[in-house]
Amino acid sequence: MTGGRATARTLAGPPAAADLLARAAALAATLPVTPAIAFIRVGDDPASESYVRGKAKKAAELGLDSRVHALPADTTQADLHALIGTLNADPGVHGVLLQLPLPGHLNADAALTCIDPRKDVDGLHPVSAGLLWQGQPGLRPCTPAGVMALLDHYRIPVAGQHAVIVGRSALVGRPLAGLLLNADATVTVAHRATPDLGAVTRRADLLIVAAGQAHLITPDMVRPGATVIDVGINRVPGQDGARASLTGDVHPDVAGVAGALTPVPGGVGPMTVAQLMMNTVQAAAQQTPADRRNGASGDVPR
Numbered sequence: 456m457t458g459g460r461a462t463a464r465t466l467a468g469p470p471a472a473a474d475l476l477a478r479a480a481a482l483a484a485t486l487p488v489t490p491a492i493a494f495i496r497v498g499d500d501p502a503s504e505s506y507v508r509g510k511a512k513k514a515a516e517l518g519l520d521s522r523v524h525a526l527p528a529d530t531t532q533a534d535l536h537a538l539i540g541t542l543n544a545d546p547g548v549h550g551v552l553l554q555l556p557l558p559g560h561l562n563a564d565a566a567l568t569c570i571d572p573r574k575d576v577d578g579l580h581p582v583s584a585g586l587l588w589q590g591q592p593g594l595r596p597c598t599p600a601g602v603m604a605l606l607d608h609y610r611i612p613v614a615g616q617h618a619v620i621v622g623r624s625a626l627v628g629r630p631l632a633g634l635l636l637n638a639d640a641t642v643t644v645a646h647r648a649t650p651d652l653g654a655v656t657r658r659a660d661l662l663i664v665a666a667g668q669a670h671l672i673t674p675d676m677v678r679p680g681a682t683v684i685d686v687g688i689n690r691v692p693g694q695d696g697a698r699a700s701l702t703g704d705v706h707p708d709v710a711g712v713a714g715a716l717t718p719v720p721g722g723v724g725p726m727t728v729a730q731l732m733m734n735t736v737q738a739a740a741q742q743t744p745a746d747r748r749n750g751a752s753g754d755v756p757r
């Protein structure tokens with residue numbers, strides 16, 4: 456209970472991620488090849504190091520092959536493009552992932568555009584974005600697709616619901632709008648510069664927050680009973696020597712108003728990694744001739 460009021464149902468990420476990973480493993484078992492992903496990380500950002508380590512560990516647990524290419528912070532744009540070109544040409548690599556953010560002197564959009572769209576397991580290539588917005592099958596960005604898988608796991612209805620997204624990034628907000636539209640939701644995209652943000656968020660049946668601002672969403676901004684998905688991961692420095700902790704974009708007191716709420720950590724984060732595994736297996740399936748797949752279509756989602 457929070458403040459004596461009812462507490463929202465917790466939509467925990469790990470059980471939904473386990474479900475998605477089991478489906479990825481089942482699809483991988485139909486393939487004559489071991490799906491392989493190449494990670495590219497530039498510089499020494501500790502969070503990026505930790506995320507890539509976590510993704511490579513999950514790939515190994517699932518029996519996928521992975522390689523990490525850790526490039527120095529002063530890598531040039533040309534060197535980065537050359538590595539991507541080498542991985543594009545390697546038939547033993549099914550997925551190429553460029554960990555973000557890149558050091559400031561590098562152009563991430565230009566580098567992402569160099570990735571072969573068939574190997575774009577992060578779903579961030581303009582071709583993948585175009586397919587999503589045309590409602591055509593394709594590889595989808597991992598966090599938004601992971602949110603959809605989480606909603607599906609917990610049988611949260613999407614069709615006919617008013618979904619409000621707070622955040623308009625290419626990584627989360629924009630592709631999530633496309634996925635929700637394709638799933639027949641009515642979608643509003645707001646952001647931190649939206650005037651009277653609370654008036655918009657209070658209209659949501661489904662409120663998804665990816666704004667990158669700790670505790671932006673307070674209880675008064677949520678319609679009672681709404682489902683709230685918190686995509687924010689904000690590091691809060693520890694006080695009096697305590698370790699830093701993670702907190703979301705949604706204030707914890709929202710649990711007293713919402714019908715269902717994802718925790719941070721332990722909500723959407725694990726879905727991002729699980730979806731990447733599924734995307735890698737789907738990319739490998741798509742790169743395998745149909746007559747060599749053991750019954751699976753290898754279809755990527757709409």
Ligand SMILES: Nc1nc2c(c(=O)[nH]1)N[C@@H](CN(C=O)c1ccc(C(=O)N[C@@H](CCC(=O)O)C(=O)O)cc1)CN2
Nearest residue numbers: 506553554555556577597598720721722723724725727
């Ligand atoms: N190329 C990409 N770069 C980045 C992406 C991405 O999807 N593709 N997303 C984020 C970081 N990210 C994956 O890369 C990521 C973030 C968080 C988690 C996660 O599992 N978080 C845990 C907490 C982990 C912790 O203790 O630090 C949780 O929320 O429970 C996984 C992946 C930016 N860059």
